[in-house]
Amino acid sequence: MTPGDRNEVIHLWPAGPPRTIEGAPPESTFQPPVGVAAGTVMLRNVSKPTLTVYRPEPGKANGSAVVVCPGGGWRILAWKHEGTDVAEWFAQRGYTAFLLKYRVSPTAADPAAFAAQMAQTDGLLAEPLTAAKAPTAIEQIVRDEKLRYAREVAADDGRRALAIVRERAAEYGLDPDRVGMIGFSAGAFLVVDVAIDPQGPPPAFLAPIYGGETRGRPVPADAPPLFTVIAHDDRLLFHMVEGLYLDWSAADRSCELHIFARGAHGFGMVRQGLPSDRWIDLLGGWLADKGFG
Incomplete structure (x- = not known):
């Protein structure tokens, strides 16, 4: 039995969120047939955001939360590979x-129509992107007004999640000043959006x-200390992550960046037999150095 099998699920907005995403079909799972994370479980049409709590074994808790x-x-x-495994x-x-299931933009209920929607994004990753073209590719992904709105709603869910963990810190034996955030790809945008505009104490x-x-x-x-990683062959976000690091550094805030020659985009906890597999061990060392581990 894994921690996720036995642990609590917290609803973020029991009385309803301040903003809603309309028109979502029922939440469902799917497994991508190709790519770095082929065969792993993914969710779509999430409209009811939650936190799933993963507690350490008794006697092992260090008082920090993520x-x-x-x-x-x-x-x-x-x-899975950017959520439960992490x-x-x-x-x-x-x-x-605390694993955040945040709200996302609706996708077609029909599997074939959904596959066609996802192919639009996959096409942007088919060719290497230069520094000049990368921002344009990102703009293509978020050009849709629904995706822009979904990003804002996701940040709402992130802020609420952070507040809930702090509010219930004593219940979980946590130090409310040792609650951080980790996010991947769109989830990375979420955690940075929260840190830039936390509307409360930052992570x-x-x-x-x-x-x-x-x-x-x-x-x-x-702004909190920042740890980030990127693969040089990430055809979508390499230059953006580089810019994020430089922005943090220019503000004289603590930051650490690891660039791996290979790894592509979206590797998460998938082991590829590449140096990028070590990213989470590097993160663990960084957290220990900062006094959270």
Whole structure:
């Protein structure tokens, strides 16, 4: 039995969220047939956001917590390799992990129509992107007004998740000042959006993995220490992550960037036999150095 099998699920907005996403078919799962994460479980049409709690074994808790935010381009959630696998890794090392199932833009209920929708994004990854073309590719992904709105709603869910963990810190034996966030791809955008505009105390630490941007917004004077990684052959977000690191550095905030020669986009906890497989061990060392481990 894994931690996720036995742990609590918290509803973020029991009285209803401040903003809603309309028109979502019922939530469902699917497994992509190709790509880095082929065969892993993913979610779509999430309209009821939750936190799933992954507690460490008794006697192993270190008092720190992390909110885990999977990616998926604001259309899907990479639930296993950027979600449950990550939460379990943290719980095994003494952290209390809270896996965020945040709301995403609706996709077609029909599987064939859904596959056609996803092919539009896959096409952007088919050819290498230059520094000049990468921002244009990102703009293509978020050009749709629904995706822009989904990004804002996802940040709402992220802020609420952070607040809930802090509010219930005593219940879980946590230090409310040691609650950080990790996100992947679209989830990385989410955690950076929260850190830039937390609407409350910011996360204690921030780990946006292959994603995130400031969008020209100033990095707050109390911005948390940042750890980020990217593969040089990530055809979509390499230059954006590089820019995020430089923005944090220019604001004189603690930051660490690891660039791997190979790994592509979206590797998460998938082992590819590449140096990028080590990213989470590097993160563990960084967290220990910062006093969270």
